[in-house]
Amino acid sequence: MNDVQELLGRVADEAGRSTLTTDAVYAKAARVRWRRRATVSAAALAVVAAGAVAVPQLGPEAKHSSVAASGEPVGKSGAAERLGGKSAKAARLAELLPVDAGDIEQVSLAVLLKQATPQQAKEKYIGPLDGQYSVRTDGGVGYLVLANMTREGIAKKLGGAHMPKDLCAGQPSQTPHRTDCEREVLPDGRVLTTWSRQWDNRDGGTPQWGAEIIGELTLQDGGLLTVRDSTGFDGEHAQGPLLKTPPLTSEQLRTLLLSPELLPKK
Numbered sequence: 688m689n690d691v692q693e694l695l696g697r698v699a700d701e702a703g704r705s706t707l708t709t710d711a712v713y714a715k716a717a718r719v720r721w722r723r724r725a726t727v728s729a730a731a732l733a734v735v736a737a738g739a740v741a742v743p744q745l746g747p748e749a750k751h752s753s754v755a756a757s758g759e760p761v762g763k764s765g766a767a768e769r770l771g772g773k774s775a776k777a778a779r780l781a782e783l784l785p786v787d788a789g790d791i792e793q794v795s796l797a798v799l800l801k802q803a804t805p806q807q808a809k810e811k812y813i814g815p816l817d818g819q820y821s822v823r824t825d826g827g828v829g830y831l832v833l834a835n836m837t838r839e840g841i842a843k844k845l846g847g848a849h850m851p852k853d854l855c856a857g858q859p860s861q862t863p864h865r866t867d868c869e870r871e872v873l874p875d876g877r878v879l880t881t882w883s884r885q886w887d888n889r890d891g892g893t894p895q896w897g898a899e900i901i902g903e904l905t906l907q908d909g910g911l912l913t914v915r916d917s918t919g920f921d922g923e924h925a926q927g928p929l930l931k932t933p934p935l936t937s938e939q940l941r942t943l944l945l946s947p948e949l950l951p952k953k
Contacts, residue, residue, distance in 0.1 A: 774792070777791045777792055778791075779816060779948070784943070788824065788934055789822045790823040792820060792823070793819070794820060795819060796830075797810075812834075813835045813836075813951050814833065814949055814950060815949070816949050819831075819832050825930060825931065826927070827918075827929055828919050828928070828929075829918050829919045829930040829934040830915070830920075831914065831916060832917070833912075833913075834912075835912050835950065835951055836913075854870070854903065855868035855870045855880065864884065864885050864887065866882065866883045868882035879944060880903045881900060881903070893922035894921060894924075895922060897917065897930070898918050900940055902914045902916065904944045904945070912944060916935045917933060917934075918931070918932065918933050
């Protein structure tokens with residue numbers, strides 16, 4: 688209704704300049720509301736896919752790093768948390784996955800895609816297993832990206848707007864094509880949403896991401912846990928061929944999202 692009042696006010700200010708019916712005002716207000724909802728939904732989906740392709744903006748000083756090839760963790764804890772050739776976080780995540788999920792290594796998409804240095808690729812995580820992981824299986828390389836966000840962090844990303852209650856409704860056309868969207872309200876009030884996503888790679892740019900499943904768990908305090916379950920990418924710095932299917936099935940992804948080990952300690 689505020690949109691209608693605003694537009695009616697503009698009509699009064701411009702009286703005598705043009706003829707505009709009340710019906711036209713309400714129609715225009717509806718279009719304004721629709722555009723705003725679409726904008727918020729698109730931004731919210733960008734938040735949900737946090738870490739999907741987002742990497743730090745790097746300056747010209749970024750150098751090629753051997754970390755991209757080795758898969759050495761470059762997160763907040765760095766190499767100090769490596770145990771026996773595999774990071775402690777990767778080992779803990781592997782314990783939560785099916786035994787046949789594949790070989791799990793902590794990586795950095797900033798290093799892989801932007802050729803950042805380990806120092807440039809450092810990220811601040813709030814969840815104990817937040818990070819980016821390669822999954823090697825069946826001769827290919829996929830990725831799992833885990834990210835927790837606080838309610839305040841989400842509001843900052845969305846410019847003060849709120850996350851839509853139902854991400855399966857009103858899917859904006861500008862987002863990657865989504866299918867099989869399922870929304871589940873859990874007994875404790877949390878909301879779990881999963882959907883499949885296929886990127887449009889027709890522009891020929893790199894990297895070219897394969898099919899993936901996105902999982903999102905809205906928490907009781909307004910926070911958000913997201914997991915990106917990707918078949919991988921093709922490009923100059925690809926670590927291997929795309930997987931035929933995402934590392935985890937939708938049901939396996941659901942189980943992972945409900946693991947308390949992924950949530951920040953209170």
